[in-house]
Amino acid sequence: YTYVKEDLSLGEKLHIGQKAMLLIPDLLLLLMVGIVFEKMIADYYGNILYQGKELVLGSVKPRTYKAMDKIMEEMK
Structure with missing residues (x-):
């Protein structure tokens, strides 16, 4: 009985791993878009908009991390 239960948790781990691989x-795409966007803002619109974006991203980044x-943690 316990063997079946352990087998299930392994299956769950694999499932979580697959989800992470899909994410x-x-x-990576978000990161690349972010870098391009950052460069565009810095190049064309100067520091004011760039700093505004930093304020917005500052509140988003911690949640992403x-x-x-x-x-x-779930993959461990």
Whole structure:
């Protein structure tokens, strides 16, 4: 009985791993878009808009990192 239960948790772990693997390309894409966007803002609109974006991203980034930490924890 316990053997079946352990087998299930392994299955769950694999499932979480697959979910994380599906998320990674999305995160990379977001990162690339972010870098391009950052360069555009810096090049064309100067510091004022750039700083405004930093304020907005400043509130978004910690949440993104928390989500990443959660995924990493679940994968362990």
